Amino acid sequence: MRCSLRLTGRLLPLPFAGEGGPRRGSGEGLAPYCPEASLPSPGSHPRGTLPRRGGRAFIALAYLLTSGASALAQEALVTAQLGNAVEIIDLASKTILQSIPVPGAPAGIAVSPDRKTAYVTRPEGHGVSVIDLDARRVSASLDLPGGPLGIGVNPKSGEVYVADWYGARVFVLRPNAAGLTLEGEIATGKSPSGIAVTPDGATLLVANRESDSVSIIDVGSRRETRRVSVGQHPFGLTLSADGRYAYTANVVSNDVSAIDVAAGRETGRVATGQRPYVIAFAAGKGFVTDQYSNTVTVFDPASLKKVAAIDVGDHPEGIAATRDGKTIVVANWGDNALSLIDPSSLTVTGTIATGDGPRAFGDFLR
Amino acid sequence: MKFRTLAAVAALATVTFAAQAHGPTRQKVSESIEINAPADKVWAIVGNFQDGNWIPVVEKTEGKGGNEVKATRTLTLKGGATVEEELAKYDAEKKLLMYRITKVDVKTLPVNDYSSTIELEGDGAKTKMTWRGAFYRGYMNNDPPPELNDEASKKAVLGLYKAGLENVKAKAEKGS
Numbered sequence: 001m002r003c004s005l006r007l008t009g010r011l012l013p014l015p016f017a018g019e020g021g022p023r024r025g026s027g028e029g030l031a032p033y034c035p036e037a038s039l040p041s042p043g044s045h046p047r048g049t050l051p052r053r054g055g056r057a058f059i060a061l062a063y064l065l066t067s068g069a070s071a072l073a074q075e076a077l078v079t080a081q082l083g084n085a086v087e088i089i090d091l092a093s094k095t096i097l098q099s100i101p102v103p104g105a106p107a108g109i110a111v112s113p114d115r116k117t118a119y120v121t122r123p124e125g126h127g128v129s130v131i132d133l134d135a136r137r138v139s140a141s142l143d144l145p146g147g148p149l150g151i152g153v154n155p156k157s158g159e160v161y162v163a164d165w166y167g168a169r170v171f172v173l174r175p176n177a178a179g180l181t182l183e184g185e186i187a188t189g190k191s192p193s194g195i196a197v198t199p200d201g202a203t204l205l206v207a208n209r210e211s212d213s214v215s216i217i218d219v220g221s222r223r224e225t226r227r228v229s230v231g232q233h234p235f236g237l238t239l240s241a242d243g244r245y246a247y248t249a250n251v252v253s254n255d256v257s258a259i260d261v262a263a264g265r266e267t268g269r270v271a272t273g274q275r276p277y278v279i280a281f282a283a284g285k286g287f288v289t290d291q292y293s294n295t296v297t298v299f300d301p302a303s304l305k306k307v308a309a310i311d312v313g314d315h316p317e318g319i320a321a322t323r324d325g326k327t328i329v330v331a332n333w334g335d336n337a338l339s340l341i342d343p344s345s346l347t348v349t350g351t352i353a354t355g356d357g358p359r360a361f362g363d364f365l366r
Numbered sequence: 367m368k369f370r371t372l373a374a375v376a377a378l379a380t381v382t383f384a385a386q387a388h389g390p391t392r393q394k395v396s397e398s399i400e401i402n403a404p405a406d407k408v409w410a411i412v413g414n415f416q417d418g419n420w421i422p423v424v425e426k427t428e429g430k431g432g433n434e435v436k437a438t439r440t441l442t443l444k445g446g447a448t449v450e451e452e453l454a455k456y457d458a459e460k461k462l463l464m465y466r467i468t469k470v471d472v473k474t475l476p477v478n479d480y481s482s483t484i485e486l487e488g489d490g491a492k493t494k495m496t497w498r499g500a501f502y503r504g505y506m507n508n509d510p511p512p513e514l515n516d517e518a519s520k521k522a523v524l525g526l527y528k529a530g531l532e533n534v535k536a537k538a539e540k541g542s
Contacts, residue, residue: 081391105391124391147508166508290540292454292466292481315392334394334500357394 001220012263016331074322076329076338077118077133077364079106086120088136091329091365092324094352098136102129108151109362112158112175119160119173128162130179133366140179144171150193151362154219159183163206165194169363170195170206177363186222188215188303194237194278194361195198196246206236207248214248214257216264226264230257236278236289238362240301247301249276249288249313256288258304270304272297278361280328282321283343287328289316296330296339298346308346312339318360331360392479394518395501395524398496399474400431400532405488408495409461411537412484415439415453420537421530433458438468447474454481461486475526476519495534497527 012053043299066093076089086106086317088098093329104125111118111133118131128148130140146164147220153160160173160180168190173180189208192215196205204217207230214234231250234257238247245267246259255269256279276297285307288297294314314334319342323326328341331354338352401408411420418427418441426445431437437453448470455464467480480501487494501523504514512518 107391148514291374333392 016124023321052310074324074327075133075366076352076360077109077111077366078318078331078338078354078358078360079109079120079364080336080355080357081105081333081359083355086118086131086356087358088133088176089352089354091327091340091352094350096354100131100136100138101354102131102138102328104129107359107361108149108162109220109364110151110153110160111358111363111366112153113155115366117175119151119153120213121151121162123147123149123165128160128173128180128215130175142173142180142182144182149361150195150206152195152197152204153198153363154201155199157219161186161195161204161206163188163195165191165193168192168208168211170204170217184222186217187224188217189213189227193235194248196237196239198239198243198261199241200243203243205237205239205246205261207237209233209235209251212250214246214259216261228259228264228266229264229285230259230266231255236276238279238281240281244291245301247279247286249279251275251277251291256286256304258301266321270299270306272299272306273309278319279319280321281318282325282328285343287319287321287341287343289319289330291315291317291333294334296328296341310346310348312348313337313351318358318362318364320360320363320365322365329360329365331355331358331364391502391516392500393520394498394500394525395520396496396498397524397527397531398494399534399535401493401538402491403493403494404491405461405486405493408486408488408493408534408538410460411534412486412495413458413461413463415456415463415465420534421526422533423526423529433463443474447471449474461488468470472504472514475500476514478504478506480523483505495531497531497539499523499527 002272031129042108074091078087084103086100086102087096089096089200104122106120107123108121116133118133121130127143132139143366144251148162149165150163158175162171168188170184170188172184174183187205189211191210193209194207202219206215212232214228214230215224218225230248232252234248236249246261258267258268260267272288272294273295275291277289277291286299286301290297295309296312297309302303312330313332316330317333318331328343330339336354339348340350342349381535382540415433415437416429418424422488423443424441426440429439433456439451442448450469451496452468462485464483483498485496503519
């Protein structure tokens, strides 16, 4: 069991600790994978930096009980937007296990807390498709108005949040036996894009691309409680593993903003390549896809200093860390391939061919 | 010819990309042609960013910065419409260049956030020339009108590429 190995794994400074590191923000499903691994050894950090243990241990236990097997599979769930398909790709054998037709230019993806169900947005087909990941087929569909793009799942309640790209709202969807039901909507800034939910399920964060801001939303009351100014046109939004810090990729100002969630303010920025899109964390470092530079910018999330730039494929978009934290996976929209990056050596270790126009915008690894 | 020369509609508002949201579905097209001429000869025709005359609809190229990254050029088309572009990548050894449109009227070319790559692969006396493009449709909002939807944008770009490639082939094979 990988999880138990990680308990004795190497330790990294909080809040970017653990090889699994901070998890994908947009479409974050289950937040911490093996959260204990992110705890520092006693005395290595001030008490104040420790995440809350109880809740995390519970999540880890629930995870082990419900989906231990899938943790070993290391699958990528890739939205091939121009190919109108969602592909289930085995990262170990680098093969497409199943291509599932999904019309409507599928783009955003999120996975349920038990990692058995994927939710895929269809910006052109205007809705969300529900995919049964064990059966590898579409099990339900819900039409939505506007332009559904960014998507996230509440790791506690399983609620699904979908951003309306053409509007200024997030839809709240409730999973049930028949699929999904539209329960309501929450007002945000303009062109909401990337979505993340804190590990405790209490706070929803939304990057408002056209408002140059992030909405911090109280899940209980379904209301925006704070709005934080960031760089120009934030798109992807990713939380640190403990949910204390959020990071946005600012497409126009070519940088990443760091946000202290509790304080409700931007704490700094780090310059990236051109058109940064989405951020992932592993091995204590941040990784940003630079759409126009065809690179992944690597930065230190603590100092907000650039560490390196790694050449990847054409128009890199979605990016995420595998659940064991040992691989960063990048979807290259332009040349229809995934790039695999070793987050320790910062080298590309392989590529995997995909369908046409992979976006993989969200929590696309399980 | 889809680079719409008739649309010398100076009155219509142009678009500054940096200020605009792009739609959710970027499109791409790719077109190749085999040319019976060595790659050096083809590169001499297409490899100068400051000379867009190999594109049939272009009447005049004005720019600055030569073939350095961030060089700019303004193409004036037959009929008077203009396209402003910026060089993003230039590799003379690989015979590859990439540039973006920074300003164009969607009546001239129905695209947004357009980038384009030209690449040559030489094989002795022959060359494969590929012209690729990535862009969003002309209409950036939901439910586009037919002339600015994904299909119309792809058709326009593909038409431009086919005409351009055939022109380069003709020029290169003519012998001069």
